[in-house]
Amino acid sequence: MTRTTQALVIGFLGAVLLRLSLGDGYLRYVSEWMKWPLVATGVVLLGLTAWMLLRPVPEDGSKDGSAEDGPGHKVPAMTWLAILPGVIVFVASPPSLGAYLAERRAGDPVAAAPDAEILPLPASDGPVDVEVAEFMWRAGVEDGSTIEDRDVRLTGFVSTDESGSWYVTRIAIACCAADATASRVRVEGHADVPPRDSWVAVTGRWVVGSAPGAESETAIEATSVQPREAPANTYQ
Amino acid sequence: MSRSAPDRAVAKNPGPRLGQTEIVAVALLAVLLSQRWLLPLLDHDLFNTWGTIFVAIVVQSAPFLLGGVLLSAIISTFLSERALSRIVPRSPALGVPVAGLAGIGLPGCECAAVPVTNSLIRRGVAPAVALTFLLAAPAVNPAVLVSTAVAFPGQPVMVLARFLASLVTAVAVGWIMLARGRLLLERLAGAGRDQHAHERSFLGNVSHDFLHASGFLVLGAMLAAAVNTFVPRSVVDTVAGQAVLGILTLALLAFVVALCSESDAFVAASFTAFSDTAKLVFLVVGPAMDIKLASMEAGHFGTGFALRFVPLVILTAIASAVGVGWWLL
Numbered sequence: 001m002t003r004t005t006q007a008l009v010i011g012f013l014g015a016v017l018l019r020l021s022l023g024d025g026y027l028r029y030v031s032e033w034m035k036w037p038l039v040a041t042g043v044v045l046l047g048l049t050a051w052m053l054l055r056p057v058p059e060d061g062s063k064d065g066s067a068e069d070g071p072g073h074k075v076p077a078m079t080w081l082a083i084l085p086g087v088i089v090f091v092a093s094p095p096s097l098g099a100y101l102a103e104r105r106a107g108d109p110v111a112a113a114p115d116a117e118i119l120p121l122p123a124s125d126g127p128v129d130v131e132v133a134e135f136m137w138r139a140g141v142e143d144g145s146t147i148e149d150r151d152v153r154l155t156g157f158v159s160t161d162e163s164g165s166w167y168v169t170r171i172a173i174a175c176c177a178a179d180a181t182a183s184r185v186r187v188e189g190h191a192d193v194p195p196r197d198s199w200v201a202v203t204g205r206w207v208v209g210s211a212p213g214a215e216s217e218t219a220i221e222a223t224s225v226q227p228r229e230a231p232a233n234t235y236q
Numbered sequence: 237m238s239r240s241a242p243d244r245a246v247a248k249n250p251g252p253r254l255g256q257t258e259i260v261a262v263a264l265l266a267v268l269l270s271q272r273w274l275l276p277l278l279d280h281d282l283f284n285t286w287g288t289i290f291v292a293i294v295v296q297s298a299p300f301l302l303g304g305v306l307l308s309a310i311i312s313t314f315l316s317e318r319a320l321s322r323i324v325p326r327s328p329a330l331g332v333p334v335a336g337l338a339g340i341g342l343p344g345c346e347c348a349a350v351p352v353t354n355s356l357i358r359r360g361v362a363p364a365v366a367l368t369f370l371l372a373a374p375a376v377n378p379a380v381l382v383s384t385a386v387a388f389p390g391q392p393v394m395v396l397a398r399f400l401a402s403l404v405t406a407v408a409v410g411w412i413m414l415a416r417g418r419l420l421l422e423r424l425a426g427a428g429r430d431q432h433a434h435e436r437s438f439l440g441n442v443s444h445d446f447l448h449a450s451g452f453l454v455l456g457a458m459l460a461a462a463v464n465t466f467v468p469r470s471v472v473d474t475v476a477g478q479a480v481l482g483i484l485t486l487a488l489l490a491f492v493v494a495l496c497s498e499s500d501a502f503v504a505a506s507f508t509a510f511s512d513t514a515k516l517v518f519l520v521v522g523p524a525m526d527i528k529l530a531s532m533e534a535g536h537f538g539t540g541f542a543l544r545f546v547p548l549v550i551l552t553a554i555a556s557a558v559g560v561g562w563w564l565l
Binding site: 001006027028080087091100104 | 256257260261264267268270271281282283284285286289290291292293294295296298299304306357383385387440442443444446448450451452454455457458460461464468488494495496498499500502503504518535
């Protein structure tokens, strides 16, 4: 790989990181606090590119274009792979993890209830917004007494299974999309399945007795299902 | 990429290397411009999921890798061998545990540690000592221990067990290499050392190290994303009940999924069906050795070295985690 190509590879990666981190794109892959580290990395890589392109080419070394680097300037052939992430970001623009992964991870263990005392849901006239994962662990503790007979609203995307049931689903990440975990609640009383991966707000009540690990997995008896815009950050 | 095009350019042009750059630039431009037509062809769940996880690992690692490369360039360029020899104990046998504890001071992920280790070896630190630092740094730093405490609420002994087992692994591998690692370290001397680092400028070292590491990081990320996408976790759960098989399975999983050490505790905590010792094995093997690290180490230190170093580290990590788990958990 020549010196100029090396600069191009570094610059391309820097530009991709900047483009992702200055918009909302990075939220598809990593958690929110990564924004400024990514901006800084992109800026440093672009600066490095400028330096690599502008530094004087030593005359005696013009044969390989980099006498300053000495014989150690050669980079492994593997470095070509460094172009690939940027190409994939621009060409395929992989979306946030969605129904496909959630359906494959359906059998995974779910988030445990926090160790602290389980507080009741806040009092409210209308339905209370509850996270999907929280709804699941609340169903599992104290026989679901904290959500029984309460109107709740769950927001998430739609995933399905082979039996034709559909679920309101969320994916949580701790660090990056590689450690994603899915949680889902089956929606009953609404046979009209919304499009897979579309976002919905499901209002309804907990189906008594349904819980993670119980005979029937956690479910909600829906009174209304409203379409929603996908949030900028789809992960929890 | 076709080989003939640049070769022809060589024959015609006294500045032949420009040909390669132009080809790459034009190819990149063509890819970017054809995005609208390529996108529908690639719009497939399986490919998208792989792509998301692959890009996520690379994006997550890039700042850490750059940080590690900057630190290693500082060591290579500005830290004289004399200054370093004052910090590192003269006797390697003593240097190994000191390097293990020094790992507490580098709160980064494992990709940062590989270039730093390489620069330490370049600067004359005994390889066994530098490699101990490589193994300890991603596992015992405060950021990792805090995230472990958060992932295992009410189980502070897990944090202690992880710290001890990781430190024991790093120090044990260091001492094994001092005692019996002659063959291992000879290969390292042949393949990994870069005699020209001190001749380069600071930025020269940064670009050199970054280019060296990035390709191998990407290769590791590709493989880890493939495992993440194509192997369902439920396969893993089928062996949860068996003690020995459970431990080996989580060790293998830690190697192939290559999570960053700040987040692997959350994944480990979700393996509720496994014994605590098996979870500890997952937490100790992962930061010390995974497919991404193995790929980067093969790039930095040579394939011959990596082929011996990788199994040595994994076996030591399993033994250490099982021992500590049996004692504490």
